[in-house]
Amino acid sequence: MARLPAATGARAEDPVRATIMHPILSALKHHKTTVVLVMLEIALTCAIVSNALFLIGDRLSDMQLTTGVANNELVWVNSDSLREDGNPASRMSLEQADLTALRDMRGVTGVVRVNSLPLLDAAMWRSGISVQPGLPKATFNNIAMYLGTPGIVGELGIKLDQGRDFLPQEYADYSPSANQAPPSAVIVTRALADRLWPSQSALGQPIFMGEKGKYVTRVVGVTRHLLNPTLSGRTNSEDNLLLPVRSIPGGMYVLRMEPAARDAVLRDIPAVLDRVDNDRIITGSNSYARTVSDYFHDDRALIWLLLVVIGCLLALTALGVVGLSSFWVQQRTHQIGIRRAVGATRNDILRYFQTENFLIVSGGIALGLLLAVALNLLLMKHYELPRLPLYYLPIAALVLWVLGQLAVLGPALRAAAVPPVVATRSV
Numbered sequence: 001m002a003r004l005p006a007a008t009g010a011r012a013e014d015p016v017r018a019t020i021m022h023p024i025l026s027a028l029k030h031h032k033t034t035v036v037l038v039m040l041e042i043a044l045t046c047a048i049v050s051n052a053l054f055l056i057g058d059r060l061s062d063m064q065l066t067t068g069v070a071n072n073e074l075v076w077v078n079s080d081s082l083r084e085d086g087n088p089a090s091r092m093s094l095e096q097a098d099l100t101a102l103r104d105m106r107g108v109t110g111v112v113r114v115n116s117l118p119l120l121d122a123a124m125w126r127s128g129i130s131v132q133p134g135l136p137k138a139t140f141n142n143i144a145m146y147l148g149t150p151g152i153v154g155e156l157g158i159k160l161d162q163g164r165d166f167l168p169q170e171y172a173d174y175s176p177s178a179n180q181a182p183p184s185a186v187i188v189t190r191a192l193a194d195r196l197w198p199s200q201s202a203l204g205q206p207i208f209m210g211e212k213g214k215y216v217t218r219v220v221g222v223t224r225h226l227l228n229p230t231l232s233g234r235t236n237s238e239d240n241l242l243l244p245v246r247s248i249p250g251g252m253y254v255l256r257m258e259p260a261a262r263d264a265v266l267r268d269i270p271a272v273l274d275r276v277d278n279d280r281i282i283t284g285s286n287s288y289a290r291t292v293s294d295y296f297h298d299d300r301a302l303i304w305l306l307l308v309v310i311g312c313l314l315a316l317t318a319l320g321v322v323g324l325s326s327f328w329v330q331q332r333t334h335q336i337g338i339r340r341a342v343g344a345t346r347n348d349i350l351r352y353f354q355t356e357n358f359l360i361v362s363g364g365i366a367l368g369l370l371l372a373v374a375l376n377l378l379l380m381k382h383y384e385l386p387r388l389p390l391y392y393l394p395i396a397a398l399v400l401w402v403l404g405q406l407a408v409l410g411p412a413l414r415a416a417a418v419p420p421v422v423a424t425r426s427v
Contacts, residue, residue: 067292079283109257115146269285354412
C-alpha cells in the first residue's frame with residue numbers, strides 16, 4: 001500500500017511542505033505496475049488524440065478553401081442528346097439554342113458552358129506544359145484545364161489579380177483530346193504562375209503544350225483563386241489553366257443568378273431545355289453550393305467520427321484516473337487522518353494528490369508524444385497523410401494535463417476532507 005509521508009513535526013517543519021516530491025516518488029514505487037498501466041493508457045490517448053486533432057484541423061482547412069467562383073449564385077446542369085447523327089455544326093447550333101433559352105429564364109443573369117467546375121469531381125482534363133519550346137517532355141504535368149465559352153470569367157465570378165478577360169476573337173475551337181493547337185490566350189492561377197515564373201510577371205509569358213511543346217499560348221490574366229475539379233491533398237490544388245473555346249462536347253451549362261432565385265431556376269431547367277429539344281436526357285443538375293457541400297460530406301463524417309473517438313478516449317482516461325485516485329485515497333484514509341492530526345492542512349493533502357497525478361500524467365505524456373510522432377509516420381507511409389505539425393503535441397499534452405487535474409480533483413477533495421479524528425480509529 002502506498003504511504004503518505006509521515007508527519008513528525010510542527011506544521012512549519014512539515015515534510016510535505018518542505019519536500020513533496022520524495023514521499024510521492026516513494027509512494028509510486030510501491031505501485032509500479034499500476035502506475036505503468038495508467039501511464040500507458042495516457043500515452044496511447046495522447047498519441048491518438050494529437051493525430052486525431054491534426055486530422056480534424058487538416059479537414060477543416062480543406063473545407064475553408066476558396067473555390068474561386070461565386071458559390072451561392074451558380075446552378076449547373078448536364079444533358080446528353082439522344083440523337084446519334086449529331087455533327088459538330090448541329091451540336092454547336094443546339095448549344096447556342098440552349099444558351100439562349102437558359103439565359104432568358106427569369107432570374108438568370110448569365111449562362112456559360114464549361115467542361116467542369118471546382119470540386120465537381122468530374123469531367124477533368126489534365127495536360128503537361130512547359131515554359132520552353134521543343135522540350136521532349138513537359139516540365140509541369142497534371143495541370144488541370146478549364147474550358148469555357150464566351151463570358152466564363154465574369155459569369156462564374158472569377159476574380160483576376162492581373163491582366164484582362166478574354167477578348168471575343170480569342171475564343172477558338174479546341175479539344176484537348178484532338179491534338180489541336182490551343183487558343184492563343186490563357187488565364188492561369190496565381191499559384192501556378194508562381195511555380196512557372198518565380199519572381200517574374202506571368203503576363204505575356206508563353207506556355208508550350210502538345211507533343212514536344214509544339215503549340216504555344218500566352219498568358220493574358222492571372223486569377224486570385226480557382227480550385228481544381230478534385231483535390232488530392234492540398235498540394236498543387238490550384239494548378240490549372242483557363243482556356244477560351246466556342247463549344248465544349250460533353251460539357252455542362254452553368255447559370256448565374258441571385259441566390260433567392262436558385263431553387264426556382266433549378267426546378268424549371270428541365271422544362272426549358274426540353275422546349276429547345278426534347279430528344280435529350282438530363283444527366284445531372286444541382287446548385288453549386290450544394291455540390292461543394294456534398295464534396296466535403298465524407299470529411300464532415302470523418303470529423304464527427306474522430307470527435308467521438310477523442311471523446312471516448314478522454315472519458316476512459318479520466319475514469320481510469322478517477323478510479324485509481326479513489327482507490328488510493330481509500331487505502332490511505334488512516335494515514336491522511338494522522339497527517340491531519342499533526343498539522344497538515346487540507347491544501348497540503350489536496351496538493352499532494354494533485355502533484356502525484358501530475359507526475360503520472362506527465363510520464364504518460366512524455367511517452368505519448370513519441371508514440372504520436374511514430375503513429376504519424378506510419379499514417380504518412382500508408383495513407384499519404386501530411387506530417388504532423390509539432391504544435392499539435394503541446395495542445396494534446398495540455399488537454400491531458402487539464403483532464404488529469406480535473407479527474408483527480410474529486411478524490412483529492414475527499415482526501416482533504418478526512419478529519420484528524422480518523423487517526424484514532426483502527427485501520
